[in-house]
Amino acid sequence: MNRDKxxxxxxxxxxxxxxHKVNLVYFxxxxxxxxxxxxxxxxxxxxxxxxxxxxxxxxxFYKVAINTSITKLKKDSQLKYKxxxxxxxxxxxxxxxxxxxxxSLLLLKAIHELNDTNKAxxxxxxxxxxxxxxxxxxxxxxxxxxxRINRAKKNIERKTKIFERWKEMx
Amino acid sequence: MExxxxxxxxxxxGDKTPEVSRNKLEQILESKAKxxxxxxxxxxxxxxxxxxxxxxxxxxTALYRKEDILYVINSTVLGILTIASLVSALWSLxxxxxxxxxxxxxxxxxKNIKMISRSLNGWHxxxxxxxxxxxxxxxxxxxxxxxxxxxxxxxxxxxESVTALIAGLLVGLxxxxxxxxxxxxYHVKNLxxxxxxxxxxxxx
Numbered sequence: 396m397n398r399d400k401x402x403x404x405x406x407x408x409x410x411x412x413x414x415h416k417v418n419l420v421y422f423x424x425x426x427x428x429x430x431x432x433x434x435x436x437x438x439x440x441x442x443x444x445x446x447x448x449x450x451x452x453x454x455x456f457y458k459v460a461i462n463t464s465i466t467k468l469k470k471d472s473q474l475k476y477k478x479x480x481x482x483x484x485x486x487x488x489x490x491x492x493x494x495x496x497x498x499s500l501l502l503l504k505a506i507h508e509l510n511d512t513n514k515a516x517x518x519x520x521x522x523x524x525x526x527x528x529x530x531x532x533x534x535x536x537x538x539x540x541x542x543r544i545n546r547a548k549k550n551i552e553r554k555t556k557i558f559e560r561w562k563e564m565x
Numbered sequence: 566m567e568x569x570x571x572x573x574x575x576x577x578x579g580d581k582t583p584e585v586s587r588n589k590l591e592q593i594l595e596s597k598a599k600x601x602x603x604x605x606x607x608x609x610x611x612x613x614x615x616x617x618x619x620x621x622x623x624x625x626t627a628l629y630r631k632e633d634i635l636y637v638i639n640s641t642v643l644g645i646l647t648i649a650s651l652v653s654a655l656w657s658l659x660x661x662x663x664x665x666x667x668x669x670x671x672x673x674x675x676k677n678i679k680m681i682s683r684s685l686n687g688w689h690x691x692x693x694x695x696x697x698x699x700x701x702x703x704x705x706x707x708x709x710x711x712x713x714x715x716x717x718x719x720x721x722x723x724x725e726s727v728t729a730l731i732a733g734l735l736v737g738l739x740x741x742x743x744x745x746x747x748x749x750x751y752h753v754k755n756l757x758x759x760x761x762x763x764x765x766x767x768x769x
Contacts, residue, residue, distance in 0.1 A: 400594075404587060404590055404591055404594070407590055407594075408587050408590060411584060411585060411590070412579075412580070412582075412584070415579075415582035416579040416582075418582075419578070419579060419582065432585075432593070433593050433596075433597045434597070436590065436593050436594050436597060437594065437597040437598060437601065438666045440594055440598070441666075442665070442666055442667040445667050446667075455667060458666070458667055458668075458669065458670075459666045459667050461670060462666040462667075462668070462670055462673050463666050465670070465762060466664070466666075469755065469758040469759070469762070498574055498577075499574065499577055499578035502571070502574050502575065502578055503578060510765045511762060511765065512670065512762060512765045512766040513765070515670065521571065521572055521575040521579070522575075522579075523572070531669065532669060532670065533669060533670045533671060533766070534668075534669030534670055534671025534672050534673075534766075535671060535766065535767075548571065551571065552571075
């Protein structure tokens with residue numbers, strides 16, 4: 396195996412969490428996520444020579460992963476709409492596990508309701524990226540990023556309240 | 566839900582997906598690269614085989630009929646247009662496959678919108694519409710003249726051949742335009758989707 400590929404796999408192994416999170420935000424079931432994971436890995440490998448020249452690995456991973464996912468969503472108009480979240484970790488007790496899973500599902504549902512570009516912005520915000528980094532990844536101005544984050548946060552809070560109320564009613 | 570809770574909750578949500586092993590990552594990369602290459606080779610192979618067949622036919626038949634100057638001109642134009650179409654198609658395919666995913670999202674969308682708009686509205690579109698009947702007529706004339714055993718001039722002045730040519734065009738052209746239209750609609754759909762995303766990203 397050549398050295399570039401070895402280096403790339405080292406980085407990919409370390410940063411693959413980013414791909415899983417982007418997948419979680421953009422795709423609602425495991426089959427679509429698996430498909431997109433493969434596409435992201437391939438596109439990252441294709442863009443890898445550019446990484447050597449510049450910027451932080453994390454930002455580059457987010458950029459390629461988000462762009463690939465948005466392009467894939469555009470291609471696949473037949474994506475299935477069944478919410479699925481990964482199984483919770485097994486180091487917590489059952490009740491807490493269920494609670495966590497429900498809250499996670501609620502948050503994911505609210506994020507899925509956002510438009511595709513706001514999904515990227517809120518993901519980067521939740522991942523503790525600075526406004527400068529979010530602006531760099533999306534190509535928007537810093538001010539615009541701030542406005543959008545506030546709007547998306549309010550939107551999520553409103554949605555999660557609606558979902559909670561809906562849950563109580565059922 | 567308190568605002569700070571969002572980030573906390575996200576930590577619980579986002580970190581649950583199990584990590585993929587290095588071997589599995591390598592397998593994914595290799596199989597994806599292989600399937601992408603196979604898809605490219607298949608498109609390249611089909612386009613290449615069709616074009617090569619036309620060019621071979623044109624060269625061989627033109628050599629057999631080199632005394633018929635009109636037939637040689639027909640064959641030469643047909644050969645040149647076939648090569649030009651193949652090169653143009655492969656060039657477009659290459660440009661499409663070179664999409665830079667490492668650009669900021671806004672620039673990526675702008676670039677894609679510009680590229681697709683140009684191919685749908687500019688001279689590319691006019692040429693692709695015009696070239697279909699031209700290629701079709703030249704190919705039909707080439708086949709018709711060669712197998713009829715008559716000269717090019719005799720064929721175009723014979724009522725029977727002109728009727729056959731018109732009948733061929735009536736059947737072949739709608740099919741060709743249908744296929745071309747399917748590609749066009751696919752690109753229009755892509756363009757609209759990119760425009761929609763761009764609007765979402767830039768609207769205030």
